[in-house]
Amino acid sequence: MAGHIQDRWYKTETTDDGKTVKVKSDRHGTGLRYRARYVGPDGTEKSKSFPDGQKRHADRWLAQIEADMARGQYIDPKASRTTFQQYAERWVAAQTTDISTRAGTESRLRLHAYPHIGSRPLGSFQPEQIRAWSRELEDKGLAASYRRVIFANVSAVFTAAVDDALIAKNPFRAASVKAPAMVPSRVRPWTPERVFAVRAALPEQYRAMVDAGGGCGMRQGEIFGLPVDEVGFLKGWVHVAYQVKLVNGQAVFAPPKRGKVRDVPLPERVGQAFAAHMKRFPPTEVTLPWLAPGGPQVTKRLLFTAPDGGALLRNHFNVHAWKPALVTAGVLPEPEPGQRVAESREDGTHALRHFYASVLLDAGENIKALSRYLGHSDPGFTLRVYTHLMPSSESRTRNAVDGMYRAVAEGNDGPGTAHAA
Numbered sequence: 001m002a003g004h005i006q007d008r009w010y011k012t013e014t015t016d017d018g019k020t021v022k023v024k025s026d027r028h029g030t031g032l033r034y035r036a037r038y039v040g041p042d043g044t045e046k047s048k049s050f051p052d053g054q055k056r057h058a059d060r061w062l063a064q065i066e067a068d069m070a071r072g073q074y075i076d077p078k079a080s081r082t083t084f085q086q087y088a089e090r091w092v093a094a095q096t097t098d099i100s101t102r103a104g105t106e107s108r109l110r111l112h113a114y115p116h117i118g119s120r121p122l123g124s125f126q127p128e129q130i131r132a133w134s135r136e137l138e139d140k141g142l143a144a145s146y147r148r149v150i151f152a153n154v155s156a157v158f159t160a161a162v163d164d165a166l167i168a169k170n171p172f173r174a175a176s177v178k179a180p181a182m183v184p185s186r187v188r189p190w191t192p193e194r195v196f197a198v199r200a201a202l203p204e205q206y207r208a209m210v211d212a213g214g215g216c217g218m219r220q221g222e223i224f225g226l227p228v229d230e231v232g233f234l235k236g237w238v239h240v241a242y243q244v245k246l247v248n249g250q251a252v253f254a255p256p257k258r259g260k261v262r263d264v265p266l267p268e269r270v271g272q273a274f275a276a277h278m279k280r281f282p283p284t285e286v287t288l289p290w291l292a293p294g295g296p297q298v299t300k301r302l303l304f305t306a307p308d309g310g311a312l313l314r315n316h317f318n319v320h321a322w323k324p325a326l327v328t329a330g331v332l333p334e335p336e337p338g339q340r341v342a343e344s345r346e347d348g349t350h351a352l353r354h355f356y357a358s359v360l361l362d363a364g365e366n367i368k369a370l371s372r373y374l375g376h377s378d379p380g381f382t383l384r385v386y387t388h389l390m391p392s393s394e395s396r397t398r399n400a401v402d403g404m405y406r407a408v409a410e411g412n413d414g415p416g417t418a419h420a421a
Helices: 055-071 084-093 099-112 127-139 144-163 192-201 204-216 220-224 268-280 314-328 350-362 367-374 379-389 393-409 415-420
Strands: 004-007 010-014 020-024 034-039 045-050 237-240 243-247 250-254 262-265 284-289 297-302
Touching: 004 055, 034 055, 045 055, 084 099, 084 144, 099 144, 099 243, 127 144, 192 204, 192 314, 192 350, 204 220, 204 237, 204 268, 204 350, 220 243, 220 314, 250 284, 262 367, 350 367, 350 379, 367 379
Parallel strands: none
Antiparallel strands: 004 034, 010 020, 034 045, 237 262, 243 250, 284 297
16 A cells, blocks of 8 residues: 555554564644545545544555556645635636637636636535526526526536546536426517518618628628628628627627628628618728737728727617617617616517528528528528428429429419319
8 A cells, every 4th residue: 555544643653672562653643543644646645544443444545545546546635625615716727729619618607607606626526506696596586598598508617527537537427416497489470561660760870780791691700800892792791700809898890700701692682781881881991909919900991880989899789779779660669768668689680680680581591501601600500490480391392383383283284284183
């Protein structure tokens, strides 16, 4: 056995005749009696103390430590005493994802994990604490989709702690711990009448943004960051390569979501709307840092800018332009005096992308092409979101048979031949 058990209440002495005897030490009767000691894989001595009468417990503990080291499953007891918050903060700082993703993760941990489980040592977590914390999030009224993201972030911290040998297993992987269930929801695309009603209700300088979203499927940040030289009026394509986003409260230029640079067909009517907009509101040069505050400066001539000539910012646009337009168009109710316009997540500018998808699917466009135009990373995701908008097999069957009858009716023999047959 590489380790040993020290009895701190007794010490061994050698008598004058050469015999060894045990005598009481100065610590006899005070403090924890037994100290199990061993040398860890890092070459440093580790120990744990046990009270009088628990030498067997000390022996078993030391035997377990040695067995874990032999199997390569050793966890330093001191490391597992690191609190969740201490380790999570180091984990976030070491992430190599883009800065806005790190900022979002840090915010979710700070708001929804640290106040509840931040001070608990990593090695003390059991599935029971995870279940209780998950229920606390539910009781706070957070949306299931948001709770799933928080759940995944915290679980990722524990997975990293397992990889770093701070704990033996991730309590989130226990069979009794369930991620928040997704609430089934179906995209309900706007009608053309609603789209154009909202367009008409927007300030004139923002109306063509509806054409970019509803006619090209662009996200809000991509519309804000659309340079005029990326619009191929002659070739009939829009190159979606930039967006304006906020990072730590500062506007920056960045690639589209998940870096999905793409080309989107430019319909003739949308191109005309862009041209009319540019004639009335000439593109303006905007300079912003690339990717993060302090990044290299990038200048673009943007189609859509704020009244002061700067980049459009999400919150300002939504509060002062988009929501008032929704009220004017009858999408949202008029707020009471002194009250804000009601929240309606499904009626954000993302509704224009859903409208775009519904138009393309109704026209028979395939899922793979739609996924590419929307900038999705997986056509399967596009299918899951929009499958209910696709023409049903029953509709295709009816249309196919009706088409055959129409073709026969237009032939020389007329529909009566088919009927007689």
